[in-house]
Amino acid sequence: MRFDEPALRNPIDDLTVFGRPVARIEGPLKVTGAARYAYERTELGKAAYGVVVGAAIPKGRIRAIDRTAALASPGVLGVITTLDHDRLPTADMCAATLFGGDVIQHHHQAMAVVVADTFEQARAASRLLSVTYERAEGRFVLADEEPRAEAAPDTENGGPDAPDIDVVGDFEAAFRAALVRLEQTYTTPYESPAMMEPHASMAAWQGDHVTIWTSNQMVNWAVRDIPRALGIPAENVRVLSPYVGGGFGAKLFIRCDVVLAALAARALGRPVKVTLHRPVIFNNTSHRSATIQRIRLAAGSDGKLTGISHRGLSGNLPGGLAEMATSQTKLLYAAPNREIGMRMATLDLPESNFMRAPGEAPGLMALEVAMDEMAEKLAMDPIAFRILNDTPVDPHVPNRRFSERHLAECLRVGAERFGWSARQARPAGVRDGRWLVGMGVASAIRNAIPMSSGARVRLERSGRLTVETDMTDIGTGTYTILAQTAAEMLGVTPADVGVTLGDSNLPRAAGSGGQWGAANATGGVFAACVKLREAIAARLGFPAAQCTFADHHVRSGNDTTSLAEVAQRGELIGEDLIEFGDLGKRFQQSTFGAQFAEVGVDAFTGEIRVRRMLAVCDAGRIINPVTARSQVIGGMTMGIGAALMEDLGLDAKRGFFVNHDMAGYEVPVHADVPHLDVVLLDHPDALASPTKAKGIGELGMCGAAPAIANAVYNATGVRIRNYPITLDKLLHELPPLSAL
Amino acid sequence: MPQSNMNPPAASGMTPVRFITVNGEQHSPPEDPRTTLLDFLREQLDLTGTKKGCDQGQCGACTVLVNGTRINACLTLAIMHVGDEVTTVEGLGKPDALHPLQRAFVTHDGYQCGYCTPGQICSVIGALAEIDRGVPSHVTGDLSAPMITTRLEMRERMSGNICRCGAYSNIQDAIAEFVGEPR
Ligand code: FES
Ligand code: FES
Numbered sequence: 070m071r072f073d074e075p076a077l078r079n080p081i082d083d084l085t086v087f088g089r090p091v092a093r094i095e096g097p098l099k100v101t102g103a104a105r106y107a108y109e110r111t112e113l114g115k116a117a118y119g120v121v122v123g124a125a126i127p128k129g130r131i132r133a134i135d136r137t138a139a140l141a142s143p144g145v146l147g148v149i150t151t152l153d154h155d156r157l158p159t160a161d162m163c164a165a166t167l168f169g170g171d172v173i174q175h176h177h178q179a180m181a182v183v184v185a186d187t188f189e190q191a192r193a194a195s196r197l198l199s200v201t202y203e204r205a206e207g208r209f210v211l212a213d214e215e216p217r218a219e220a221a222p223d224t225e226n227g228g229p230d231a232p233d234i235d236v237v238g239d240f241e242a243a244f245r246a247a248l249v250r251l252e253q254t255y256t257t258p259y260e261s262p263a264m265m266e267p268h269a270s271m272a273a274w275q276g277d278h279v280t281i282w283t284s285n286q287m288v289n290w291a292v293r294d295i296p297r298a299l300g301i302p303a304e305n306v307r308v309l310s311p312y313v314g315g316g317f318g319a320k321l322f323i324r325c326d327v328v329l330a331a332l333a334a335r336a337l338g339r340p341v342k343v344t345l346h347r348p349v350i351f352n353n354t355s356h357r358s359a360t361i362q363r364i365r366l367a368a369g370s371d372g373k374l375t376g377i378s379h380r381g382l383s384g385n386l387p388g389g390l391a392e393m394a395t396s397q398t399k400l401l402y403a404a405p406n407r408e409i410g411m412r413m414a415t416l417d418l419p420e421s422n423f424m425r426a427p428g429e430a431p432g433l434m435a436l437e438v439a440m441d442e443m444a445e446k447l448a449m450d451p452i453a454f455r456i457l458n459d460t461p462v463d464p465h466v467p468n469r470r471f472s473e474r475h476l477a478e479c480l481r482v483g484a485e486r487f488g489w490s491a492r493q494a495r496p497a498g499v500r501d502g503r504w505l506v507g508m509g510v511a512s513a514i515r516n517a518i519p520m521s522s523g524a525r526v527r528l529e530r531s532g533r534l535t536v537e538t539d540m541t542d543i544g545t546g547t548y549t550i551l552a553q554t555a556a557e558m559l560g561v562t563p564a565d566v567g568v569t570l571g572d573s574n575l576p577r578a579a580g581s582g583g584q585w586g587a588a589n590a591t592g593g594v595f596a597a598c599v600k601l602r603e604a605i606a607a608r609l610g611f612p613a614a615q616c617t618f619a620d621h622h623v624r625s626g627n628d629t630t631s632l633a634e635v636a637q638r639g640e641l642i643g644e645d646l647i648e649f650g651d652l653g654k655r656f657q658q659s660t661f662g663a664q665f666a667e668v669g670v671d672a673f674t675g676e677i678r679v680r681r682m683l684a685v686c687d688a689g690r691i692i693n694p695v696t697a698r699s700q701v702i703g704g705m706t707m708g709i710g711a712a713l714m715e716d717l718g719l720d721a722k723r724g725f726f727v728n729h730d731m732a733g734y735e736v737p738v739h740a741d742v743p744h745l746d747v748v749l750l751d752h753p754d755a756l757a758s759p760t761k762a763k764g765i766g767e768l769g770m771c772g773a774a775p776a777i778a779n780a781v782y783n784a785t786g787v788r789i790r791n792y793p794i795t796l797d798k799l800l801h802e803l804p805p806l807s808a809l
Numbered sequence: 810m811p812q813s814n815m816n817p818p819a820a821s822g823m824t825p826v827r828f829i830t831v832n833g834e835q836h837s838p839p840e841d842p843r844t845t846l847l848d849f850l851r852e853q854l855d856l857t858g859t860k861k862g863c864d865q866g867q868c869g870a871c872t873v874l875v876n877g878t879r880i881n882a883c884l885t886l887a888i889m890h891v892g893d894e895v896t897t898v899e900g901l902g903k904p905d906a907l908h909p910l911q912r913a914f915v916t917h918d919g920y921q922c923g924y925c926t927p928g929q930i931c932s933v934i935g936a937l938a939e940i941d942r943g944v945p946s947h948v949t950g951d952l953s954a955p956m957i958t959t960r961l962e963m964r965e966r967m968s969g970n971i972c973r974c975g976a977y978s979n980i981q982d983a984i985a986e987f988v989g990e991p992r
Contacts, residue, residue: 092915097904099923100911100930102858102897109857188852189843265862265870265924265973314860314924315973347863544921544974699918699976706975731867731971738968738977744960745978 070596072519073650075755080558080618081595087557087760090695094563095548106312107284108269108344116271117146118188119333119343120195121325123177123353127724128207128417131171131180131200138197139183144190147337148198149329150181160294160322164389165355165420167298167325168332173202174386175419176725177352179325184333184341207417209724211359211384214414218382221391221411226399226516234380235399237465238406240365243376247367251443255364255435256791257394259717259726260357260710261734262424266314267350272330273340278305283327286316287580288539291323292573298328310571313543313581317707318423320543321582324354351729355422356717358383358392362435366443367406374404374443374458379436384416392421394432397514397771400659401436403460417724423582425707426767429515430774434711434792437511437775441782445494451510451779452480452489463657472656472756475687476512479663482748483510483685487665496786497804504669505804506680507784513662513772517689517754517763518585519649522593523576526555526601528641532633534559535567536597540578540590542570544703545766546696547581547590553693554591554760558598560618561632576644584660584764587692592647592758601643605635652756660688660768664705664776670784675796675803677781679709683746684773689763690753701769702745708773709737712781716793826892831856832900838888846880847871849887850897858898858927862971869970872928872935873897879935881969898927901934910934910987919983921974929970933984936966958988 081087098104105111124131136148156170166172168179181198185191208214220233227235244250270283279299285291288308296303313320326343334341345353360383367376383392391413398409424430444454456477463469484490492508493499499506524538536551552566569575576597579589606613611625618624621632635641652658665683670676684701691697714735717726728734747769753761774792782788787802828835831854839849847864850856850873862870864883871882874896902908907915910930920926939946940956948965949956956962963984964977972980 093918095923096915096918096920097907097911099920099926100898100907100914101902101904102856102899102927103904104923105857106860106924108861109851111855187841187844188848189841193843263973265868265922265971266860267862313922315922317973344861347865347867544923546921695918699921699974699979702978703921703975706977707973730865731863732865736971736973737975738971739964739981740968742964742975742977744981 070599070645071648071650072592072759073652076759076761079759081760083557085557086553086563087692088690091549091553091563091693092695093546093549094552104312106266106314107271107282108342110271110282113271113273113280113340116340116342117184117186117337118191119182119184119329119341120191121179121329121343121345121349122181122183122195122198123349124173124180126173126202126204127176129173129205130203131173132203133201134181135199139194142190142194142197144185144187145194146184146186147333148181148183149333149336151179157298157328162390163322163420163422164386167328175352175417177349179329179353182329182333182343184337207724209416209418209719209721211382211414211416212361214384214416215382218412218414221413223393223396225393226396234408234410235465236408240376240378240406240408243406244365244367247375248370249368249446251366251439251446253364253439253442253790255362255438257360257431257434258792259359259719260424260715261351261717262317262319263731263734263736264315264317264319267344267347268324268326268354269344270326270330271340271342272334274335277301279331280307281327281331282309284313284320285310286313286320286541286543286582288541288571288573289577289580294323295327299331308573310541313541316543316581317425318427319354321423348730351717351734352419352725355420357424358385358421360392360394360431362394364435364439366439368443368447372447372449372454372457374402376406377402377404378408381411382414383411383421384414384418385421387415389420390422392431393428397429397432398436399465400463400657401512401514402458403464407464426515426770429771430711433511433513433772434774437772438778438790441779452484455512456480469657472658473689473752473754474661475750475752476661478750479661479685479687483663483665483683486748487683492783496783501669503672505672505784506667506669507780508667509776509779509783511664511772511776511779513664513768515584515660515768515771517588517658517660517757518583519653520579520585520589521646521648522579522589523646524578524593524597525576525642525644526594526597528601528605528632528636530636530640532636533567534561534565535569536594537569537575538578538590538593539573539575540570541581543581545581545586545700546693547586549696550587550591550692551594554594555598558595558602558618559632561621584766584768586764588758588762588764589647591692591760591762595759596645596647597643600645601641604641604643608635608638608641656756658754658757658763660763660765662686662768662772664772666776666780668777668780668784670781670799672803672806675799677713677794677796679741679743679777681743684769685748685750686765686768687750687752688765688768689757690761691749691751692760692762694749697749697765698747700766701747704767704769705745705773706737706742707770709741709777712774712777712792712794714793829887829890829893829895831895832897838891842886842888844887845883846885846887846890847882850882856897856899860924860927862924869932870925870928872932872970874931874935877938879932898930901930913983913986917979917983917986919980920976925970925972929972929980932967932970936963937988960985
């Protein structure tokens with residue numbers, strides 16, 4: 070099905086189960102431990118255990134690896150070292166070598182996998198390798214490399230010919246002429262996705278075919294990249310990823326666990342499973358780059374922005390992607406003069422790659438604080454200032470409208486619900502016992518990305534429906550929303566629908582990333598259901614266009630047949646692919662939000678506690694308010710982490726992230742998170758997808774951190790522009806206790 | 810499959826108990842003394858509901874109940890639990906017969922990816938038992954007053970169980986329903 074015209078009324082709009090709160094259909098499996106993740110599968114038989122050994126230098130070569138002692142260790146079946154293989158080709162959009170060759174690009178790059186009968190044996194033997202390194206000088210400090218940084222054009226939005234800097238009008242002239250100006254630099258730290266399930270893969274070969282159970286967000290990218298890495302035909306690889314214990318970007322691409330499990334299984338002729346032990350994940354896999362962002366804003370005394378400049382810098386290995394922290398600034402506020410662009414510096418650190426809300430998350434951490442600072446300079450309310458500078462069109466392509474844009478409504482609804490009117494504009498003006506209390510707000514934007522997505526829906530003889538696709542559920546609720554889609558289209562309940570996901574033998578779907586999963590995958594199931602409805606109508610001799618499906622029955626005029634009766638005559642299958650035309654080009658399709666935070670800062674110690682948070686979201690039709698809300702609170706929670714604690718600490722001499730485990734890399738825990746309030750506005754987007762949904766998984770993270778940062782400022786009068794905002798940065802600038 | 814007891818009867822009075830009891834079934838301890846309780850459960854008994862998030866006591870995904878007390882199964886060796894009664898998430902309920910706390914997690918969407926969930930659930934049960942025993946926490950106010958299960962208490966006591974998906978707000982709602990707020 071081609072989606073190139075705005076969606077008209079269709080069976081989804083009945084909203085019998087689509088758009089309704091439905092508990093996760095796989096929930097009972099998850100709460101009882103019955104859902105099996107990659108390392109826990111039994112289908113391939115008893116697997117040997119592989120333990121990965123990472124390089125202890127950040128850059129250089131491996132001269133030799135002596136494996137004698139490891140091989141002699143009890144239970145060891147084999148040791149495969151990176152010197153045994155040529156360098157394996159790197160996956161698209163990735164920069165780090167997964168395995169092979171003697172060149173070390175970054176700390177903890179996989180050097181070897183030690184395989185044994187038991188995990189204990191493999192782990193013990195993995196410590197017996199003796200490695201001779203030849204260390205090279207590396208570049209580890211982002212700010213130091215700024216002079217050598219190169220432009221990182223926004224090809225994702227601007228295509229292959231995107232300019233180095235997006236320019237409209239004459240920013241410098243506007244800035245010089247402006248009555249009110251802001252010029253500030255903000256930094257965001259290296260962050261780790263730190264999903265709870267470590268990367269894990271289990272592989273077994275049958276002849277020259279390999280089956281791999283893995284934990285991966287994008288099955289269709291995995292089956293593209295694995296054959297390349299292993300040098301075998303694509304059709305010889307089957308990948309299964311039905312449960313993913315969180316990804317947040319870390320599992321978009323295959324990592325070394327996949328190739329090492331497959332290589333070891335091939336070498337040993339038996340199934341092998343490999344999980345990355347936690348301390349190796351942070352430096353072996355990918356993280357979000359730190360950024361340095363310089364923002365300049367120009368406005369007249371009326372508060373209208375006359376110029377926006379947002380220039381950013383991030384780092385990566387050669388050939389890697391930049392953290393596009395400036396892109397959202399092209400779309401968020403109006404201003405006639407603009408210059409926006411990223412640059413990227415080459416670093417010899419582990420690979421930077423996509424992490425939840427790539428670009429927007431750190432970009433808004435700078436822009437939305439700058440907006441708060443500018444509102445203060447203008448003596449305007451930060452919400453009024455944002456609404457005044459709202460734009461109905463893409464400010465860089467003024468004839469391009471947004472499909473739907475309700476940012477102002479988000480801000481207004483949120484202000485009302487959060488009690489914004491009680492906020493004191495003067496910082497450090499509210500006291501609650503030992504706590505300085507403040508409120509902050511930030512806008513949120515994250516684009517909707519149309520991607521083709523396929524699915525098959527079977528009406529089985531039993532009368533049950535089964536949805537089949539290689540789509541994944543990474544905690545997002547995919548199982549449930551696909552069941553809702555099929556149920557709505559065929560007039561049954563979600564309980565009548567089975568959903569099989571994450572198998573590369575099934576129709577290829579969009580996968581999970583960039584908050585594109587929900588809208589595209591439900592679009593694919595919608596298309597397959599249209600086909601199935603046609604097949605059912607044809608069997609009954611009904612004209613397909615006039616059939617309605619409701620209450621387990623098909624109706625055409627006065628004729629009614631139950632689906633069970635149709636099914637008894639033999640299984641029927643609908644399979645299709647949703648493909649998108651140029652609506653996404655003609656209209657800017659984005660999701661919007663407003664984030665509100667209230668914090669308390671201990672007047673004596675500078676300790677920061679988040680007291681309340683609210684997110685108001687404009688994200689198209691909400692498919693399932695339960696799972697959508699969960700996506701948003703998950704993003705808000707990660708926003709608390711980004712604002713207040715998350716920070717991969719760099720050893721600038723040895724070139725690695727020091728706090729590479731779950732204790733050293735601090736993420737929010739229960740005690741850090743208050744009740745989180747979410748309002749989901751109802752603005753179906755007929756230009757975005759046939760279900761009028763857009764996705765919400767990353768929007769909830771956008772704006773959450775700067776809302777907290779602005780609240781900390783409002784509470785204390787101390788503006789911290791280098792995240793995370795920790796008490797040591799506040800302590801010496803807190804208001805004198807006598808003034809309290 | 811979980812093995813049932815394959816041990817011979819105790820030969821003498823010196824070693825009266827030689828089993829680790831898991832969810833009511835007796836199992837011989839592992840041969841390799843290096844085996845953690847977590848790996849014993851997951852790799853030898855195929856009780857994979859208990860998760861491994863870090864293997865070093867930092868995340869709580871491996872939380873199980875040993876004689877009713879919650880512990881991180883990755884931080885203890887299986888052979889140290891001969892004679893102990895271990896309860897894992899599989900011992901609390903089944904998909905078609907959920908424990909009321911498991912049902913509350915489903916009702917309140919107290920999870921997303923599900924990987925931290927078994928640990929969260931076992932941890933709630935362990936934490937409530939601590940409150941029942943009068944064990945105070947960092948946020949407990951009056952130590953001589955009867956202990957009450959507030960949201961503040963539960964947020965504090967559950968903070969060893971990381972949920973990177975950020976389901977905390979919903980987990981607290983699930984707990985509140987289970988304990989019958991206010992308790
Ligand atoms: S696996 Fe035991 S605490 Fe993380
Ligand atoms: S549900 Fe994913 S980590 Fe908690």
